[in-house]
Amino acid sequence: MLGFRHAICGLQQMLRTERNFKVQVVIFIAVVICGFSFGISAQEWTILLLVSALVLSLEIINSAIEKLCDLYSTDYNEKIKIIKDISAGAVFITALFAVLIGVIIFYPYLKALF
Template sequence: MKNPNDGFFKGRLRSVKFALKGMWLLLTTEDSIKVQSSIALLVTLMGFYFSISITEWMIQFLVIGLVLVAEALNTAIEKVADFIHPDYHEKIGFIKDIAAGAPAFAAFFSLIIAGIIYIPKIIAIF
């Protein structure tokens, strides 16, 4: 919540504090974020191993960010939906299914990008 006594910089620092808290909560409580973060670490290590280019690094980190953001937004939508209607409801289920589709799209396209980056490098080894 915004504190009217906060100046601009103090308000921004509070916002960063809340954002970091949200990231920590996601990383420590949500299995999907844990899995995606582990995959992000693995492909980052692969990037070092295969000496990917600067452009490939940028694309890889952009895709990692996209997947993590999609997972985070999906989690937020699911938490709000569960708060509003804790029992099963067809319309809430529909909303949650659509929200789950966002990280699925992001993950699918991230696999395509990973293939474009890494398959030629793996083939070159053999």
């Protein structure tokens, strides 16, 4: 149970301090609302939930890497910059593919409305 409590504290910390994580949570909520509104299939739900969990989890890992780098040194360091950029790149690629998956899933439903 202690591990669960630590995990909740970590999520609370992310919501309090990480703007990108907050934005991604809002987007996730919007995706869930759209999913219910359009009545998407179980397979579509599975894909959306998996890709959403991946984006949110990578954002958490990215933030942890940034905090570890800052713990090592708060001065400018080219190697630390590269580490942070690579970590952010992983989140960016995952978010980009999440958007593409969202378009693939929701486009037919949106097209049917118009």
